[in-house]
Amino acid sequence: MCQLLGMNCNVPTDICFSFEGFSRRxxxxxxxxxxxxxxxFEGKGCRTFMDVEPSASSVxxxxxxxxxxxxxxxxxxxxxxxxxxxxxxxTHPFTRELWGExxxxxxxxxxxxxxxxxxxxxxxxxxxDSERAFCVLLEALERSFAEKPSPQAMYPxxxxxxxxxxxxxxxxFLLTNGDLMxxxxxxxxxxxxxEHPFSVAQLKDLDMTIDFQEYTTPDDxxxxxxxxxxxxxxxxxxIDKGCCLLFQGGEVISDGFCSLPDS
Amino acid sequence: MCQLLGMNCNVPTDICFSFEGFSRRxxxxxxxxxxxxxxxFEGKGCRTFMDVEPSASSVxxxxxxxxxxxxxxxxxxxxxxxxxxxxxxxTHPFTRELWGExxxxxxxxxxxxxxxxxxxxxxxxxxxDSERAFCVLLEALERSFAEKPSPQAMYPxxxxxxxxxxxxxxxxFLLTNGDLMxxxxxxxxxxxxxEHPFSVAQLKDLDMTIDFQEYTTPDDxxxxxxxxxxxxxxxxxxIDKGCCLLFQGGEVISDGFCSLPDS
Numbered sequence: 001m002c003q004l005l006g007m008n009c010n011v012p013t014d015i016c017f018s019f020e021g022f023s024r025r026x027x028x029x030x031x032x033x034x035x036x037x038x039x040x041f042e043g044k045g046c047r048t049f050m051d052v053e054p055s056a057s058s059v060x061x062x063x064x065x066x067x068x069x070x071x072x073x074x075x076x077x078x079x080x081x082x083x084x085x086x087x088x089x090x091t092h093p094f095t096r097e098l099w100g101e102x103x104x105x106x107x108x109x110x111x112x113x114x115x116x117x118x119x120x121x122x123x124x125x126x127x128x129d130s131e132r133a134f135c136v137l138l139e140a141l142e143r144s145f146a147e148k149p150s151p152q153a154m155y156p157x158x159x160x161x162x163x164x165x166x167x168x169x170x171x172x173f174l175l176t177n178g179d180l181m182x183x184x185x186x187x188x189x190x191x192x193x194x195e196h197p198f199s200v201a202q203l204k205d206l207d208m209t210i211d212f213q214e215y216t217t218p219d220d221x222x223x224x225x226x227x228x229x230x231x232x233x234x235x236x237x238x239i240d241k242g243c244c245l246l247f248q249g250g251e252v253i254s255d256g257f258c259s260l261p262d263s
Numbered sequence: 264m265c266q267l268l269g270m271n272c273n274v275p276t277d278i279c280f281s282f283e284g285f286s287r288r289x290x291x292x293x294x295x296x297x298x299x300x301x302x303x304f305e306g307k308g309c310r311t312f313m314d315v316e317p318s319a320s321s322v323x324x325x326x327x328x329x330x331x332x333x334x335x336x337x338x339x340x341x342x343x344x345x346x347x348x349x350x351x352x353x354t355h356p357f358t359r360e361l362w363g364e365x366x367x368x369x370x371x372x373x374x375x376x377x378x379x380x381x382x383x384x385x386x387x388x389x390x391x392d393s394e395r396a397f398c399v400l401l402e403a404l405e406r407s408f409a410e411k412p413s414p415q416a417m418y419p420x421x422x423x424x425x426x427x428x429x430x431x432x433x434x435x436f437l438l439t440n441g442d443l444m445x446x447x448x449x450x451x452x453x454x455x456x457x458e459h460p461f462s463v464a465q466l467k468d469l470d471m472t473i474d475f476q477e478y479t480t481p482d483d484x485x486x487x488x489x490x491x492x493x494x495x496x497x498x499x500x501x502i503d504k505g506c507c508l509l510f511q512g513g514e515v516i517s518d519g520f521c522s523l524p525d526s
Binding site: 042043044045046047048049050059060063067087088089090091095096097099100101102120121122123124125126146 | 307309310330
């Protein structure tokens with residue numbers, strides 16, 4: 001299994017604090033040491049830092065922790081390999097272009113033996129179940145909509161396709177196009193929306209606090225989504241199993257779709 | 264105009280020495296300060312470091328210069344913006360998946376007013392002429408071959424498509440799938456093949472030398488391709504205008520296609 005971290009905001013925000021704690025779980029406070037990756041949207045552009053080294057000791061992770069990239073949407077992933085060897089092409093997040101936008105995806109869980117029939121429009125480069133599932137999600141979106149539709153139109157297509165994929169195993173994931181963030185929970189996924197009045201947060205994985213009041217304005221709103229809560233003094237919401245939330249501008253805009261628990 | 268740097272090898276090689284010199288041209292020894300990017304293939308996987316800051320002073324470039332990533336194929340680009348503003352989605356190299364492989368592309372030159380009709384299979388995310396031309400090249404490949412063909416079959420399709428694109432302006436480019444490297448010259452593109460017996464090279468852009476004998480075995484072969492030669496004591500070959508070379512394993516495997524000079 002792996003761990004996921006996502007951020008969706010209404011104003012470009014850096015994720016240094018959350019990533020500082022999260023990255024410790026890659027070989028230090030937890031066992032997810034088979035590579036890691038993080039994708040930042042800056043406008044329509046997207047850059048991904050990744051490494052097959054554990055995030056707790058990777059020099060690239062060190063750069064990311066100290067380099068304030070302000071982004072509306074971020075997905076990070078630390079990997080404990082199950083399906084697919086430890087190599088760069090099997091490292092999350094994965095990226096593809098659809099409708100002239102970058103789409104970024106990371107998965108936590110196992111879809112053992114998952115071998116969907118793909119049209120070829122999106123083909124996996126690596127050998128993970130995760131990248132195959134990502135291709136299936138994008139195929140479903142493209143087949144349903146020749147042009148980019150509204151978030152409300154996309155939501156059921158993503159949810160229903162995810163529900164089908166989840167029949168084959170455990171399918172927690174984060175999916176973003178730089179504006180929307182889909183967060184589906186199969187077993188473990190939590191989120192918090194930070195907004196005015198901001199307070200002090202204390203990381204769980206190391207002795208570090210931040211007073212968000214110093215870095216925010218009253219209009220800022222930031223949703224952070226993680227497999228397990230990253231802080232110990234805030235109230236995180238557990239996403240119900242089988243449910244898929246859609247975030248935009250730092251808040252949940254769609255949450256109606258919940259299938260039965262898939263594990 | 265921009266500058267290009269490519270490497271194609273028969274054994275994974277780091278590009279630190281060449282990139283050290285090349286990156287100085289991004290705001291220090293030359294004027295290409297509107298962002299930069301570098302893509303490394305590691306197996307089938309590919310990671311791109313990029314920044315809108317000048318490469319001569321970017322903290323991400325500093326990491327790349329000091330971090331020995333061993334790769335068979337690398338493309339780097341430093342930008343002097345002409346078509347398209349300075350932002351991440353307009354930063355080269357560009358990446359797309361075709362036939363389950365990552366394809367990476369960077370362009371030097373201007374294709375003013377270039378507005379090709381695209382099928383939609385590959386759509387530009389940013390607003391550069393370069394990304395549009397990349398989409399055209401990939402569309403031509405996909406239209407010609409449902410599955411990945413031999414290098415010899417691909418070569419004329421890339422060359423002829425490039426020749427058509429070049430009717431609209433200046434089209435120097437590098438294109439790789441992690442195995443093959445296409446290098447097309449419109450105005451300026453040079454290359455060198457380093458092989459046994461290796462010798463000492465002296466960078467042009469700063470006072471730095473390397474003795475390749477210390478880092479190589481007699482079987483190694485490394486082709487380096489750059490807009491302008493990077494070293495002052497080696498003999499670089501200028502690619503003829505209008506010509507497209509195909510490299511594999513550190514050597515030229517196809518060079519028959521030369522159109523008339525397009526500028």
